[in-house]
Amino acid sequence: MTVSQTIKTPASAITIPYSRFRPTGNAATYVSQALESGRVQGDGPFSKKSEELLTEITKSPRVVLTSSGTDALEMAAILAGISPGDEVIMPSFTFVSSANAIVLRGGVPVFVDIDPRTLNVNPKAIKAAISSRTKAIMPVHYAGVACDMGAIMEIAREHQLKIIEDAAHGMGATWNGQHLGAIGDFGALSFHETKNIVAGEGGALLVNDARAFERCEVVRDKGTNRKQFLRGEVDRYTWVDIGSSFLPGELQAALLASQLENIEEINAARVVIWNRYHAALAPLEARGQIQRPFIPEGVVHNGHIYWIVLKDGESREAVRRALSQKGIQATSHYECLHKAPIAARFARVSHQGLPVTERVVKSILRLPLFGQMTERETEFVIDALQGAVGSAAGG
Numbered sequence: 001m002t003v004s005q006t007i008k009t010p011a012s013a014i015t016i017p018y019s020r021f022r023p024t025g026n027a028a029t030y031v032s033q034a035l036e037s038g039r040v041q042g043d044g045p046f047s048k049k050s051e052e053l054l055t056e057i058t059k060s061p062r063v064v065l066t067s068s069g070t071d072a073l074e075m076a077a078i079l080a081g082i083s084p085g086d087e088v089i090m091p092s093f094t095f096v097s098s099a100n101a102i103v104l105r106g107g108v109p110v111f112v113d114i115d116p117r118t119l120n121v122n123p124k125a126i127k128a129a130i131s132s133r134t135k136a137i138m139p140v141h142y143a144g145v146a147c148d149m150g151a152i153m154e155i156a157r158e159h160q161l162k163i164i165e166d167a168a169h170g171m172g173a174t175w176n177g178q179h180l181g182a183i184g185d186f187g188a189l190s191f192h193e194t195k196n197i198v199a200g201e202g203g204a205l206l207v208n209d210a211r212a213f214e215r216c217e218v219v220r221d222k223g224t225n226r227k228q229f230l231r232g233e234v235d236r237y238t239w240v241d242i243g244s245s246f247l248p249g250e251l252q253a254a255l256l257a258s259q260l261e262n263i264e265e266i267n268a269a270r271v272v273i274w275n276r277y278h279a280a281l282a283p284l285e286a287r288g289q290i291q292r293p294f295i296p297e298g299v300v301h302n303g304h305i306y307w308i309v310l311k312d313g314e315s316r317e318a319v320r321r322a323l324s325q326k327g328i329q330a331t332s333h334y335e336c337l338h339k340a341p342i343a344a345r346f347a348r349v350s351h352q353g354l355p356v357t358e359r360v361v362k363s364i365l366r367l368p369l370f371g372q373m374t375e376r377e378t379e380f381v382i383d384a385l386q387g388a389v390g391s392a393a394g395g
């Protein structure tokens, strides 16, 4: 699909992508500084700057940059001590990386259903899935809207379970004032190009569990004590633990630092568009034609995704096609992980079934949303959507 930046006069010429990255602030300066310094390997000055900014924003006691959100989840699984046969309860409505991180340790993802209003994991379903092998819970904060962390933390306390938050969507979003990813024992953030804060590919692990404060830098650096060596604490570095290469390079970190410096503006611009959609689509919800996102009390979201849920899969496809004919790229989202061909081999599914997940996967549609989206572009999407939903409903 061709991507044009501005609206041209006839509607048919307009192309509005689902997401579009634009560098902000010091991006070009920082990236060229990193290049010119001749030091582009990881853990340099821009990595340090990004980690400091992340610490300031998230208030997490320990932040380490990673090459992706996937890496951060894989590190969390190692640090949480997930071992063969350990079960980790998570939604099926999530990205493959949530499950893979557990499977790579020999653990077993146990898929449970989501809450129909927030599309976040349902605490009652978590409770029902607990077994003697359960080791951890992985809440996924879908669309940057916090899961019901009060209920989830209570379950974790009662059953002595670890919490690994998948906060890939959550940069800048909070639950009761706490940054997503910094609430449980471990949290993973993503800075992939489609996220609010972008490093190209990138992520960060937030560590709350004090026992892992030192170990996280070893696991991130191939299981070596290289950091201790660099600090002059040992005279050579060696293999001291399991680990892998989870460290991002300085070019990624330079871009990330420029984005983090502008997080408030970046997220605020997205929230403006999110709010426009939300207000304009209220009548469609009132008529029972769509469902809009629900933001629980105490939750501050970051405008990461504006989703709607249509009546069924056919209506979703009809609406998606109608928007596409107008040059608007609206997209579905995750497939059911519990129905993936590999799931039978590596995962378990809650005995309660996952009816909400199965319905939502077929009928969800995500609308274009990016910081530079103009009011005209947003209005154009809204008009097109109103028309398409009306036709899909036979109205």
Ligand SMILES: Cc1ncc(COP(=O)(O)O)c(C=O)c1O
Residues within 6 Å of the ligand: 068, 069, 070, 071, 094, 095, 097, 098, 140, 166, 168, 169, 189, 190, 191, 192, 201, 202, 203
């Ligand atoms: C819920 C969730 N977790 C993890 C990831 C993986 O993040 P990354 O692409 O940075 O590896 C994604 C990516 O979109 C995601 O949606």
